[in-house]
Amino acid sequence: MNVPPVVSLQFSSAALAAGSRFFVFKNLSVYQIQPGWKLTTAQIEAGLSLVRFAQCGATQEKSVGWSEPRGEAHAMLAEAVNGHLLLRFTTETKMLPANVVRRAAEERIEKLETQTGRTLGRAEKRDIREEMRLELLPRAFTRIAHTWVWIDRAHGFLCLDTASPTRADEVVAALLRCLDDLELSPVQTQSSPAVQMSAWLIAHDAPGHFDIEEECELKATDDSQAVVRYSKHSLNNAEVRKHIQNGKLPTRLALTWNGRVGLVLTDTSVVKRLKFLDGVFPDSDPADTGGESREEAADRFETDWTIATGELGQLVPELIEALGGVAVTG
Numbered sequence: 496m497n498v499p500p501v502v503s504l505q506f507s508s509a510a511l512a513a514g515s516r517f518f519v520f521k522n523l524s525v526y527q528i529q530p531g532w533k534l535t536t537a538q539i540e541a542g543l544s545l546v547r548f549a550q551c552g553a554t555q556e557k558s559v560g561w562s563e564p565r566g567e568a569h570a571m572l573a574e575a576v577n578g579h580l581l582l583r584f585t586t587e588t589k590m591l592p593a594n595v596v597r598r599a600a601e602e603r604i605e606k607l608e609t610q611t612g613r614t615l616g617r618a619e620k621r622d623i624r625e626e627m628r629l630e631l632l633p634r635a636f637t638r639i640a641h642t643w644v645w646i647d648r649a650h651g652f653l654c655l656d657t658a659s660p661t662r663a664d665e666v667v668a669a670l671l672r673c674l675d676d677l678e679l680s681p682v683q684t685q686s687s688p689a690v691q692m693s694a695w696l697i698a699h700d701a702p703g704h705f706d707i708e709e710e711c712e713l714k715a716t717d718d719s720q721a722v723v724r725y726s727k728h729s730l731n732n733a734e735v736r737k738h739i740q741n742g743k744l745p746t747r748l749a750l751t752w753n754g755r756v757g758l759v760l761t762d763t764s765v766v767k768r769l770k771f772l773d774g775v776f777p778d779s780d781p782a783d784t785g786g787e788s789r790e791e792a793a794d795r796f797e798t799d800w801t802i803a804t805g806e807l808g809q810l811v812p813e814l815i816e817a818l819g820g821v822a823v824t825g
Contacts, residue, residue, distance in 0.1 A: 524657055525653075527652065527679065540572055543561040547560050547561055548560030551637060556591075556632065559586045561583065561585070562583050564643075579801075579808075582643070588640075589637055596624060684818035684820065685820055686818050692744075692762070696730060697739060703813050703816065704752050706754075707730055707731075707750060711725045711748050714743060714744060747759055749768075771802075
């Protein structure tokens with residue numbers, strides 16, 4: 496089986512809880528913080544303040560920066576709760592479709608050619624297209640995206656809510672510019688998830704506090720690329736084992752951890768559809784939160800964040816251990 500022995504570990508998740516919760520992690524990419532990094536929360540706050548998010552200007556296509564995790568203007572950019580830090584990286588992008596610019600430019604070019612009685616040159620047409628882009632930008636729709644950053648000092652992890660390498664690189668680059676002496680490296684494990692998941696399925700037994708659920712995808716490694724999917728189906732059967740013995744590798748496997756967190760582990764080291772199960776968070780009705788006071792909202796923020804990091808702070812190290820532990824490099 497042509498599977499690399501060392502892989503980067505990333506996680507993807509759905510909302511941490513129901514709509515009443517503060518934290519909506521859709522993805523997590525896990526990095527190791529190199530030993531010796533000792534910036535205080537105040538120093539981190541000062542560094543992030545150098546790149547505080549501001550909305551796009553009239554002709555600005557994109558704006559990035561750090562915004563307040565609580566969503567309150569001028570609040571802290573680095574929220575510290577029980578030794579964990581929460582940051583939020585915000586991107587605003589102007590949505591200006593190329594075909595809109597092209598159509599507007601063509602109309603102007605046609606009008607000018609009619610007025611002047613000549614065909615405009617290539618350079619003139621290029622300048623007109625750029626002029627139209629700048630004219631249309633102030634009227635363009637904008638899209639705002641947030642990337643949560645969780646710093647777990649106890650375990651030396653920094654987690655991003657993205658599975659996109661490009662997005663992760665952008666956020667990491669912003670962090671390194673803002674925070675002195677910070678060194679990060681993607682967490683790498685000794686074993687491939689595909690190899691480990693194969694072993695778990697054959698034995699129908701996952702390590703530690705993980706349990707195999709009823710969803711799986713197997714894919715052939717030969718040119719056929721044949722795919723077999725199981726959903727709401729027991730995976731403890733001879734058919735699944737035969738597929739694996741014939742060369743198909745798991746690309747996706749549903750698991751639960753400790754009866755408290757559900758997830759889907761993939762062969763690319765991305766964990767998707769991570770969700771907290773019933774009983775993890777205190778019962779609350781989203782409709783009841785609209786009238787809560789500022790103090791109540793602050794308490795709920797800290798409670799939710801403490802519970803979420805308490806669970807994930809145990810799950811992440813155990814998953815890394817289940818994949819053979821952190822790879823030794825160098």
